[in-house]
Each structure stands twice: as structure tokens, then as C-alpha cells.
Amino acid sequence: MKLPVKMTINGQSYSHEVEPRLLLVHYIRETVGLTGTHVGCDTSQCGACTILMDGQAVKSCTFFAVQTDGANIMTIEGLAKDGELHPIQQGFWEKHGLQCGFCTPGMIMSVYQMLERYPKPSEELIRHQLEGNLCRCTGYHNIVKAIEWAAEHMPAKK
Amino acid sequence: MYPAAFEYHAPGSVKEALGLLGKHKDDAKLLAGGHSLIPMMKLRLAQPKHLIDLRKVPGLSGIKQDGNVLSIGAMTTHWQVESSALVKSKLAVMSEVAGLIGDPAVRNRGTVGGSIAHADPAADWPAAMIALGAEMVCEGAKGRRTVKVDDWLKGLMSTAVGEDEILVEIRVPVLPASSGAAYLKFPHPASRFAVVGVAAAVTLDGKGMCAKASVGVTGAGTKAVRAKGVEAGCAGKKLDAAAIEAAASKAAEGVDVQADLQGSVEYKSHLCRVFAKRALTEAVKRAGG
Numbered sequence: 001m002k003l004p005v006k007m008t009i010n011g012q013s014y015s016h017e018v019e020p021r022l023l024l025v026h027y028i029r030e031t032v033g034l035t036g037t038h039v040g041c042d043t044s045q046c047g048a049c050t051i052l053m054d055g056q057a058v059k060s061c062t063f064f065a066v067q068t069d070g071a072n073i074m075t076i077e078g079l080a081k082d083g084e085l086h087p088i089q090q091g092f093w094e095k096h097g098l099q100c101g102f103c104t105p106g107m108i109m110s111v112y113q114m115l116e117r118y119p120k121p122s123e124e125l126i127r128h129q130l131e132g133n134l135c136r137c138t139g140y141h142n143i144v145k146a147i148e149w150a151a152e153h154m155p156a157k158k
Numbered sequence: 159m160y161p162a163a164f165e166y167h168a169p170g171s172v173k174e175a176l177g178l179l180g181k182h183k184d185d186a187k188l189l190a191g192g193h194s195l196i197p198m199m200k201l202r203l204a205q206p207k208h209l210i211d212l213r214k215v216p217g218l219s220g221i222k223q224d225g226n227v228l229s230i231g232a233m234t235t236h237w238q239v240e241s242s243a244l245v246k247s248k249l250a251v252m253s254e255v256a257g258l259i260g261d262p263a264v265r266n267r268g269t270v271g272g273s274i275a276h277a278d279p280a281a282d283w284p285a286a287m288i289a290l291g292a293e294m295v296c297e298g299a300k301g302r303r304t305v306k307v308d309d310w311l312k313g314l315m316s317t318a319v320g321e322d323e324i325l326v327e328i329r330v331p332v333l334p335a336s337s338g339a340a341y342l343k344f345p346h347p348a349s350r351f352a353v354v355g356v357a358a359a360v361t362l363d364g365k366g367m368c369a370k371a372s373v374g375v376t377g378a379g380t381k382a383v384r385a386k387g388v389e390a391g392c393a394g395k396k397l398d399a400a401a402i403e404a405a406a407s408k409a410a411e412g413v414d415v416q417a418d419l420q421g422s423v424e425y426k427s428h429l430c431r432v433f434a435k436r437a438l439t440e441a442v443k444r445a446g447g
């Protein structure tokens with residue numbers, strides 16, 4: 001039996017009828033059509049599917065769409081404003097924080113939460129906070145540098 | 159990646175949830191943070207016909223002080239514990255344990271109650287609950303009952319919670335004066351689950367001798383266990399490096415150590431001893447010894 005779901009994604013509201021077993025990541029990618037959020041594993045370990053739900057980083061592959069109703073979601077597509085990259089995205093550009101780019105959307109959404117919680121993170125804290133995001137290409141070194149760059153360039157909090 | 163089809167319920171009270179459990183029995187599973195159950199459903203290791211989501215049930219989430227006890231609602235997330243000012247001031251080791259679980263996204267969703275009810279053999283909370291002497295409160299149609307942690311873990315992913323019950327609260331006593339506690343683990347590199355983890359809580363008497371040591375070991379066997387040999391080895395002793403080493407040498411005794419992809423029986427037994435020593439050393443230091 002299909003159930004109604006309603007949520008806001010990147011400021012736009014969506015409502016659909018979905019099967020309860022539909023994972024949030026498939027709802028976002030296939031029903032809504034936002035394919036920036038990736039699926040990188042079957043075991044909830046890689047973090048490629050990370051999105052923000054009500055401000056918290058969540059693995060959207062480990063969540064059913066029916067669990068969200070009313071939630072406020074942000075995906076990688078919601079970061080850049082008027083064609084201008086968010087400082088975290090810019091950091092990955094400046095410091096070459098990606099190679100194939102598959103892990104990048106999830107990385108960036110995790111970093112968004114990290115910098116909200118810890119605006120001036122040490123390298124050790126960055127590495128600890130990134131434990132849920134696996135990258136097969138970079139060896140993480142430039143990702144850490146990208147995050148340090150972003151931390152320095154984030155707009156001051158009001 | 160696609161779980162088998164199921165019917166979804168989001169009851170608004172414990173009573174309603176218990177009613178659904180009673181009605182659908184074996185076909186039903188409770189859903190808390192979903193960070194153990196949904197991965198199993200994706201791999202079709204679990205195929206419940208009815209999923210009873212507890213997220214709308216009021217009163218199951220949050221941390222309160224109740225006399226000498228921290229009362230943790232079953233639906234409290236690992237992140238809520240990790241970031242709680244109350245936990246940091248009353249029982250900081252709990253916040254440290256929470257901060258070592260999985261990764262930030264797992265901690266945002268996974269719940270203390272879900273972890274204790276699921277009883278994964280490599281989960282962190284069971285070892286900590288053993289060391290801290292926690293009690294679990296279950297609610298069923300006939301009311302509530304309390305189960306001591308030593309009676310809680312029955313076997314591989316099996317606990318004392320009845321099929322017709324819901325774990326609603328975890329009660330953790332605050333440590334007495336001159337006490338220290340620590341949890342240290344050897345994490346799996348991808349999941350961060352404990353290959354081996356040891357939690358130790360130590361209370362010293364007026365002369366600096368060990369009045370009580372309480373030690374839980376997780377990861378190595380089919381369930382977390384109390385390391386009775388280590389506890390006996392500590393009792394009444396001045397816990398200097400030599401005494402800790404001698405006590406920790408018993409850490410794998412009574413553990414049904416399992417060989418798996420992470421290591422042989424010998425290797426994991428060794429990790430039990432090494433981590434018991436480190437956890438005890440840190441706990442004694444924190445106790446002021």
C-alpha cells in the first residue's frame with residue numbers, strides 16, 4: 001500500500017505517494033530527479049548518499065522516504081546560490097579535494113554539518129568527523145586541506 | 159538494495175505500538191534509528207512484514223537525572239548522548255562511548271535503545287553498560303519491568319526484551335566519588351564497529367586500593383560479557399602498572415572468542431588483554447589513583 005509523503009528539498013516542497021520500502025535516496029534520485037546524491041554501497045558505510053535533514057547529516061540510503069514526512073532536506077544541489085559556489089565547494093575546487101568526484105557530494109554535505117558544529121576544526125577532528133565518508137581516489141589528504149580552506153572562508157555566523 | 163515490501167506503521171503512543179506488536183507478533187519489527195535494521199533489510203537478512211516506527215511515540219527520547227541515575231530514553235540518539243552537557247558533567251565516559259560509534263551520520267540517527275535491543279556482538283554500548291551497571295526498563299501490556307545488564311544479553315543478537323515488549327528506558331548509575339571510567343576500542347576501519355572494545359569502571363577506597371572494578375568486553379565473542387577474571391584480579395589491589403597487567407591478562411577468559419574476517423581467536427584474545435590494560439590504566443588515572 002502506497003503512503004503519502006511530503007517534504008521540502010532545497011526550499012521546494014514535494015509530495016508523492018510512495019511504497020514504504022522506497023529508500024529516501026531513491027526517492028531523491030528517481031522520484032524527484034535530483035541525481036547529485038549518490039549511492040556508493042549496500043552496507044550504509046560509504047557516505048556517498050549523505051544529505052542534510054533538519055540540519056543533520058543523514059545517510060539517505062538508510063532511511064525510508066515514509067519516515068521523513070514534513071522534513072526539511074538539503075542536497076548538494078541546494079548549496080550553490082545564483083551560480084556561486086558555496087565556500088565548501090570552492091574549497092574542494094581550490095585544494096583539488098576530488099578526483100573522480102563520486103564521493104564528493106556526500107563529503108560536502110558531511111562537511112557542512114562538521115563546520116556548523118566545529119567552525120574551526122583541527123586536522124585530527126576533521127579526520128575523525130569524516131569517518132563515515134569513504135573516498136577511493138584522493139587518500140583524503142586534499143579533502144582535509146579543502147575543509148581547512150572552507151573553514152577559513154565560511155561567512156561569519158550571525 | 160531494495161528491501162522486501164512491508165506495511166509501515168507510525169503509532170503515537172507506547173500503548174498503540176504494543177497493540178500493533180501484539181497483533182502482528184513475529185511478522186512485526188520495531189524501527190528506532192534504523193541503522194542496524196535497515197541495512198539488514200536492504201540485504202534481505204531481515205524481511206519484516208510490518209514495521210512499527212517509534213519516532214512519533216512521545217516520551218521515549220531524552221536524558222534526565224533521577225537521583226543518582228541518568229535516565230536515557232530508548233529513542234535517544236548517540237549524538238544526543240555525545241553532545242549532552244548533563245552527560246558530560248555527570249558521566250563523561252558515556253559521551254565518549256557515543257562519540258566512538260560509527261560516524262557522525264550514524265550517531266545522528268542510531269539510538270541507545272536500538273543498540274542495546276539489537277545487541278550486535280561488536281556494538282559499543284553493551285560493554286559500557288556492563289561496566290557501568292545499567293538497568294533496562296521494558297514496557298509490555300502488563301506494565302513495566304526492570305532488567306539488570308547482567309541478565310540482559312542472552313546470546314548472539316538476543317536479549318531479555320520480550321517479543322511483546324518495548325525497551326523504553328536505560329538507567330545508568332552515576333559513579334561514586336574516587337571513581338574513573340574509560341572505554342577504548344580497536345575499530346574496524348570501515349564500519350568503526352569494535353573488533354574488540356573494553357569498558358572499565360574503577361572505584362578506589364580511602365587508601366587508594368581498588369574497592370570495585372567493573373569491566374565489560376565487546377567485539378571478540380557472540381555477545382558482550384563481564385570480564386569476571388579481570389574484576390577479581392583488581393579487587394583490593396593497589397592498581398599500579400604490574401597489578402593492572404596481571405588483572406588484564408584474564409580479559410579473554412569467559413569470552414567465546416570467534417575467529418572471523420577481522421582476526422583469529424589468538425589475535426582477538428590478545429586484543430582483549432591489550433585493551434583491558436589500556437582501559438583500566440585510564441580508568442585508574444581518572445579515579446585519581
Ligand SMILES: Cc1cc2nc3c(=O)[nH]c(=O)nc-3n(C[C@H](O)[C@H](O)[C@H](O)COP(=O)(O)OP(=O)(O)OC[C@H]3O[C@@H](n4cnc5c(N)ncnc54)[C@H](O)[C@@H]3O)c2cc1C
Nearest residue numbers: 188190191192193194195260268269272281282325350351
Ligand atoms: C555504518 C555503520 C556503522 C556503525 N558503527 C557502529 C559502531 O561503531 N558501534 C556500535 O555500537 N554501533 C554501530 N552501528 C550501529 C548503530 O549504532 C545502530 O544505530 C544501533 O546498533 C541500532 O540502533 P537503531 O536505533 O539504529 O536501531 P534499529 O536499527 O532501528 O533497530 C535495531 C533492532 O532493535 C530493535 N529495537 C529498536 N528499538 C527498540 C526498542 N526500543 N525496544 C525493543 N526493540 C527495539 C529493532 O526491532 C531491531 O530489531 C553502526 C551502524 C552503521 C550503519
Ligand code: FES
Nearest residue numbers: 040044046047061
Ligand atoms: S550509499 Fe553508501 S552509505 Fe549510503
Ligand code: FES
Nearest residue numbers: 099101135136137
Ligand atoms: S574522489 Fe573518487 S571516490 Fe573520492
